[in-house]
Amino acid sequence: xxxxxxxxxxxxxxxxxxxxxxxxxxxxxxxxxxxxxxxxxxxxxxxxxxxxxxxxxxxxxxxxxxxxxxxxxxxxxxxxxxxxxxxxxxxxxxxxxxxxxxxxxxxxxxxxxxxxxxxxxxxxxxxxxxxxxxxxxxxxxxxxxxxxxxxxxxxxxxxxxxxxxxxxxxxxxxxxxxxxxxxx
Amino acid sequence: xxxxxxxxxxxxxxxxxxxxxxxxxxxxxxxxxxxxxxxxxxxxxxxxxxxxxxxxxxxxxxxxxxxxxxxxxxxxxxxxxxxxxxxxxxxxxxxxxxxxxxxxxxxxxxxxxxxxxxxxxxxxxxxxxxxxxxxxxxxxxxxxxxxxxxxxxxxxxxxxxxxxxxxxxxxxxxxxxxxxxxxxxxxxxxxxxxxxxxxxxxxxxxxxxxxxxxxxxxxxxxxxxxxxxxxxxxxxxxxxxxxxxxxxxxxxxxxxxxxxxxxxxxxxxxxxxxxxxxxxxxxxxxxxxxxxxxxxxxxxxxxxxxxxxxxxxxxxxxxxxxxxxxxxxxxxxxxxxxxxxxxxxxxxxxxxxxxxxxxxxxxxxxxxxxxxxxxxxxxxxxxxxxxxxxxxxxxxxxxxxxxxxxxxxxxxxxxxxxxxxxxxxxxxxxxxxxxxxxxxxxxxxxxxxxxxxxxxxxxxxxxxxxxxxxxxxxxxxxxxxxxxxxxxxxxxxxxxxxxxxxxxxx
Numbered sequence: 001x002x003x004x005x006x007x008x009x010x011x012x013x014x015x016x017x018x019x020x021x022x023x024x025x026x027x028x029x030x031x032x033x034x035x036x037x038x039x040x041x042x043x044x045x046x047x048x049x050x051x052x053x054x055x056x057x058x059x060x061x062x063x064x065x066x067x068x069x070x071x072x073x074x075x076x077x078x079x080x081x082x083x084x085x086x087x088x089x090x091x092x093x094x095x096x097x098x099x100x101x102x103x104x105x106x107x108x109x110x111x112x113x114x115x116x117x118x119x120x121x122x123x124x125x126x127x128x129x130x131x132x133x134x135x136x137x138x139x140x141x142x143x144x145x146x147x148x149x150x151x152x153x154x155x156x157x158x159x160x161x162x163x164x165x166x167x168x169x170x171x172x173x174x175x176x177x178x179x180x181x182x183x184x
Numbered sequence: 185x186x187x188x189x190x191x192x193x194x195x196x197x198x199x200x201x202x203x204x205x206x207x208x209x210x211x212x213x214x215x216x217x218x219x220x221x222x223x224x225x226x227x228x229x230x231x232x233x234x235x236x237x238x239x240x241x242x243x244x245x246x247x248x249x250x251x252x253x254x255x256x257x258x259x260x261x262x263x264x265x266x267x268x269x270x271x272x273x274x275x276x277x278x279x280x281x282x283x284x285x286x287x288x289x290x291x292x293x294x295x296x297x298x299x300x301x302x303x304x305x306x307x308x309x310x311x312x313x314x315x316x317x318x319x320x321x322x323x324x325x326x327x328x329x330x331x332x333x334x335x336x337x338x339x340x341x342x343x344x345x346x347x348x349x350x351x352x353x354x355x356x357x358x359x360x361x362x363x364x365x366x367x368x369x370x371x372x373x374x375x376x377x378x379x380x381x382x383x384x385x386x387x388x389x390x391x392x393x394x395x396x397x398x399x400x401x402x403x404x405x406x407x408x409x410x411x412x413x414x415x416x417x418x419x420x421x422x423x424x425x426x427x428x429x430x431x432x433x434x435x436x437x438x439x440x441x442x443x444x445x446x447x448x449x450x451x452x453x454x455x456x457x458x459x460x461x462x463x464x465x466x467x468x469x470x471x472x473x474x475x476x477x478x479x480x481x482x483x484x485x486x487x488x489x490x491x492x493x494x495x496x497x498x499x500x501x502x503x504x505x506x507x508x509x510x511x512x513x514x515x516x517x518x519x520x521x522x523x524x525x526x527x528x529x530x531x532x533x534x535x536x537x538x539x540x541x542x543x544x545x546x547x548x549x550x551x552x553x554x555x556x557x558x559x560x561x562x563x564x565x566x567x568x569x570x571x572x573x574x575x576x577x578x579x580x581x582x583x584x585x586x587x588x589x590x591x592x593x594x595x596x597x598x599x600x601x602x603x604x605x606x607x608x609x610x611x612x613x614x615x616x617x618x619x620x621x622x623x624x625x626x627x628x629x630x631x632x633x634x635x636x637x638x639x640x641x642x643x644x645x646x647x648x649x650x651x652x653x654x655x656x657x658x659x660x661x662x663x664x665x666x667x668x669x670x671x672x673x674x675x676x677x678x679x680x681x682x683x684x685x686x687x688x689x690x
Contacts, residue, residue, distance in 0.1 A: 022615065025614050033357065040364060040379075043379060047376075050376065053374070056639065056643065056644050058636075058639045058644040058646075059636040059637075059639050059640045061373075061374055061376040062378075063636060064367065064631065064635060064636070065364065065367045065378065068360055068363050068364050071356075072357070072360045072364070075353060075356055075360065076357075078353060079354075079357070102412060103410045103412065106409055107406045107407075107409065107410040107609065110409045110410075110577075111406065111606060114581055114602065114605075117585070118585055118598050118599075118602060119599075122598070123595065131582050134578065134581070134582065135578045135579065135582065138578035138581070139574055139575055139578055142409065142574040143572075143574050147574070148412045159575070163575055163578070163579070167578070167582060171583070171586060175235075175236075175586055175590070179237075179239060180239050181235060181236070181238075181239070182593055183589070183590070184585065184586075184589045184595060
């Protein structure tokens, strides 16, 4: 977050910065799209054409993916070309700052917690325990550590524990008993 | 004509049972709560509820899903008025006038008008659904592979164009990415398996429900938790039930907005948010009090709320008759219908004509439930808005995991949900709309199959795609849509028109 005092209005300045950042982000995205498009085009071109089954060349399985990947490459090229042409003062710097901002850290924390829960805990622990642990740590992390303003630890721990127990019990009971859905 | 009325009567009678009325009540209320909670959208709610309802009878399952959908679109208005942040994207336009009204101490009036406007919008939409759907369904029986190919392409394109108004290119890219996702798995013409990289779980393709739960659930959690500031609730103790005069005063705006909303609903993949903005813009253009718009105009609030609610029945028109989802939530409904062995499409009116009228009846019941809950449960709904997002989002993520796992009981679907959530979040941060992506996933198979089947029928001759009358019309519309999204062409066409209008006398 920048705290420079500015002569122009702060909202205009922020809008210009967001535009610069987006122009550079578009360039990165354009490169990704072109590479992805080229890979799919290659995959479609080399896909079996089922000649032995006398399939008409215009109905081969690779036809539509090939056409779509070609369209993706064209869109990527337009996006990239547009991004190169437009001026974006400090765009790369702003894009880097956005990736390291507090907001990005909060989103990253959610991803880490979610991945630990769904990829590691679910499957190794019983579902109710994994769920309880996830809810407890999520609430504690976002209220007592990343909260703006931070909340006092003891009540947060109590709330987090209560919510974890209630969620684990409710989800297990409601899904398994009431709606007869099997849980992971 | 009378057949339709009788079937509508049957549809209403069908749901006049205690269990149906109970389902209508809880599903609509749950929808309103989901809509009111920022970060929980209608699409996400419907996607998660599919899991809970898949053991129910088909008619009851669809009843719950539709009631939740309609309730959520309405529920978003509450947050828009009291918090100045839309509960769902559908209520973004409601914020403009709803919140200023609340700031002036008229929060109750704003909530009451939003409720009556929603009801009005749904009723206009329901009338159009009951009248237009059977006609469209009959016309659609004439459609062949050629027409369905163009329709699928048109759906993705127009959704890309209209959901990313300031940058259609990003809408198109999102649509193409969705279509490419649909290419994964076994194709239906020659049963050839594409792009699975040896992963057997992918051979059936990417399932829509986990993908939707990811793109609309997990991605939304990431977006909500990213923000550091929370909004404050503004409320007042004035009257909630509006006077007849207040509602009737803007009857023209209500009907116009209802029709615009329904029309937007019919356009594939273009949802409630566009419906609300389009009605709002139209109301502002013709209003005598245009200067009040954005400052707490009752007319603006009515236009936005009528517009977004009318999209729900409007979206059901192409969903039921052509199996082209009219909105993102309707895409989930299509997936749910297939789970319950209901096949939407042109044959629906032949095979299962009473189903259309059951949908009409469901919408009527949900409208009544919204009216009752919306005008009576003001205080309890305020409590819902006070739930801290740190606590809510943890529980919602657990529901996302359960929701994506439960239908096929594979952990693979949970991984699909996570992948779509993270990619969806990054795309949204870069201003790529989600609706064309989802529409691409659902229409990819239709587009692929019908293009190649059409070419197979003619032994490789593409001319029927351009010479059959309906095909030709849709093709011309597609070309026009793409050309108009190119800035240089757009500017030139507009200048031609403006020159024409300045030349003619005022």
